[in-house]
Amino acid sequence: MKLKIILLLTCVSFLVYSCSSNDDDTTTPTTLPANDDDDQDDDTSGNADSDTTNVDTDTPDTDADSDSDDTDELAVYQKIYAATDIYKDGDFVVIEVNGLPDHNSPYYQDTEWSDRYENNTDPDFRLNPNRISSADRTIRIPLHPEEASSHESTALGVMGVAINGVAFFNQYAGPNDQPLTNEIFSFDQYNGHPQGQGVYHYHIEPTYLTAKEDVGNEGLLGFLLDGFPVYGPFENNVAVSNNDLDEYHGHNHATEDYPDGIYHYHITAEDPYINGNGYYGTPGTSTD
Ligand SMILES: [Zn+2]
Numbered sequence: 205m206k207l208k209i210i211l212l213l214t215c216v217s218f219l220v221y222s223c224s225s226n227d228d229d230t231t232t233p234t235t236l237p238a239n240d241d242d243d244q245d246d247d248t249s250g251n252a253d254s255d256t257t258n259v260d261t262d263t264p265d266t267d268a269d270s271d272s273d274d275t276d277e278l279a280v281y282q283k284i285y286a287a288t289d290i291y292k293d294g295d296f297v298v299i300e301v302n303g304l305p306d307h308n309s310p311y312y313q314d315t316e317w318s319d320r321y322e323n324n325t326d327p328d329f330r331l332n333p334n335r336i337s338s339a340d341r342t343i344r345i346p347l348h349p350e351e352a353s354s355h356e357s358t359a360l361g362v363m364g365v366a367i368n369g370v371a372f373f374n375q376y377a378g379p380n381d382q383p384l385t386n387e388i389f390s391f392d393q394y395n396g397h398p399q400g401q402g403v404y405h406y407h408i409e410p411t412y413l414t415a416k417e418d419v420g421n422e423g424l425l426g427f428l429l430d431g432f433p434v435y436g437p438f439e440n441n442v443a444v445s446n447n448d449l450d451e452y453h454g455h456n457h458a459t460e461d462y463p464d465g466i467y468h469y470h471i472t473a474e475d476p477y478i479n480g481n482g483y484y485g486t487p488g489t490s491t492d
């Protein structure tokens with residue numbers, strides 16, 4: 205009887221010792237936060253190292269916690285399904301895309317992706333001379349966007365990213381606030397077109413996305429560079445009009461992705477379509 209108790213005590217103390225020593229193992233390395241996109245890799249190797257018998261139940265728990273924190277924080281960005289990489293860098297989310305539309309377009313004509321060529325049969329359509337090219341685009345947007353004290357104007361060029369990796373451009377066709385009046389005729393069947401360097405972009409509703417069953421006309425369509433999300437042209441089955449929005453083309457309330465509420469832009473059917481008079485927050489960067 206005594207022997208059994210001693211044996212039991214030995215086992216228990218061994219387990220306690222193993223667990224605590226294992227905890228130490230998981231807390232000592234400080235490499236995890238250095239590069240968050242490598243979390244997955246670090247975890248795998250970490251588990252492999254300490255995975256001996258049943259004591260490893262402690263290790264995955266610790267890892268799972270820190271992992272799910274990151275996963276939760278980055279979860280909404282995973283909706284950018286065309287991103288080739290998404291990771292955290294300090295207070296920023298870094299999103300890498302190639303910028304190619306995942307739908308057909310007449311602007312794929314004579315490119316290396318010519319299998320995605322499809323003419324726009326709208327009789328008003330006028331093909332512009334540009335053709336789609338791919339980019340090595342890195343977008344850095346604030347992870348916790350806040351209203352800026354001075355609202356910076358959106359520049360010509362990339363002002364945001366759609367969930368299919370395509371760039372959002374503002375409501376102007378060129379310098380000095382040139383309206384889109386003529387450019388609109390060169391939009392393909394999904395409302396996009398490439399500019400002179402082949403950067404394909406949407407100035408208005410990306411109808412390929414809003415027609416998607418899992419997105420719809422109320423879903424998350426992407427983000428502007430200030431980190432605030434862009435939603436579709438409807439809300440609770442009602443078309444959003446410019447009157448529902450402030451001068452930056454957004455407003456603040458809870459959404460499916462942000463149950464605690466967030467400022468967000470809406471794409472509307474009328475000019476200025478995506479963004480109004482500048483960014484609501486402080487823009488990050490887009491680099492090709
Ligand atoms: Zn354009």
Ligand SMILES: [Zn+2]
Nearest residue numbers: 439455468470
């Ligand atoms: Zn809204």
